[in-house]
Amino acid sequence: MPENSFQEDLNFLRGHFDTHVLRNEEGARVAVIPGLQGRTMTSSASGDDGRSHGYIKYEAFGAQELDPQINLFGGEDRIWISPEGGQYSVFFDPDVEMSFANWRTPPFLDSVSWDVADKDDRAITCEKQATLMNMSRYRFDVKISRKVVLLDRATVAEHVSAEIGSLSVVGHESHNTLTNSGSEKWNQETGLIGLWSLCMSKPADDASLIIPYRQGDQSELGQIVEAGYFGELDSSRLVVNEKLGLIFLRGDGDFRSKLGLSQSRALPWLGSWDPQRNVLTVAQFSMPTNAAHGYTNNLWEQQEHPYAGDVINGYNDGPNDSGGKLGGFYELETVSPALALGPAESYTHMHRTVRIEGDRVELDAVAKSVFGVSLDVVESQLVVQSA
Secondary structure, X not given: OOOOEHHHHXXXXXXXXXXXXXXXXXXXXXXXXXXXXXXXXXXXXXXXXXXXXXXXXXXXXXXXOXXXXXXXXXXXXXXXXXXXXXXXXOOOOOOOOOOHHHOOOOHHHOOOOOEEEEXXXXXXXXXXXXXXXXXXXXXXXXXXXXXXXXXXHHHHHHHHOOOOOOOEEEEEEEEEEEEEOOOOOOOOOOOOEEEXXXXXXXXXXXXXXXXXEOOOOHHHHOOOXXXXXXXXXXXXXXXXXXXXXXXXXXXXXXXXXXXXXXXXXXXXXXXXXXXXXXXXEEEEEOOOOXXXXXXXXXXXXXXXOOOEOOOEEEEEOOOOOOOOOOOOOEEEEEEOOOEOOOOOOEEEEEEEEEEEEOOHHHHHHHHHHHHOOOHHHHHHXXXXXXX
């Protein structure tokens, strides 16, 4: 079945929500919905009739009632709050088992409309005031301001340190600012929270997430990757290539799997390659050299080390323990440090998404520049095992 163009998706979205389009004369387009927390829903690298890059769950828009767990509309860049699991989680009520049946998304991240503070053809800023309660019954009064910015080709080329040539490119950033709007300083004993950006993409049988990592001795840096979130993965799903310094995760949207990299292993970029659509994705983010309070741990368990969590996550959707699946997609996710903010203090997490498509030879050169390997090598890593 043919996929929608950007304009077709835009027409669909505008049938349900006010949708603001960022655009430039180079053909880049980005659709942002203030009514869905200012999330970037989708983008195009080649004008209104170009490919629509973001994952959109169309049937969620026609639902008669809101889902109490999550209303998964999709989105190429949406904001989240960590931690998702553990005794300081803001996704579970106090005194419940951490199972999928009890998991629910705070409404201000899911179904609540945000206010537009400013907008023009190249940027839009949305914001919202909210209250969160964690599993340990600590209350957070917060304000989040989210600015989405469309980049030009020259800026994208500079960020990815590669020649773009004749390739079609769209790059956009979200600058997500969390402010403590309460009267108390947040502390580790009652729980800290952080910002979390998620880039949802359309799945493909042969799509691969590509995650570089900091190489070094395990006794000093710890394990390379945490991949046991939902069970062990075989080599058709996950490959850690220590020679290349790269991790590969299949992005077919049909097997629930997740990986995470710690502060000692993470590098400030990751990406994916979709041979079916001929799209190379690069995600970059602001990763501070020092995280005084660590990173929140998102594992769904009572945690011994709640601030030894991930900086980067890769997620592939698939059937969950309740039998269904959220939609079928994969995600490139980046996380801020755990934030011990005092009253009126703020922190900004930047997440950048770049989609590049066009001639394979030119795409191959970009892949080598960003990830250090050719597209042929990427495609050779995750091999489906014979029965």
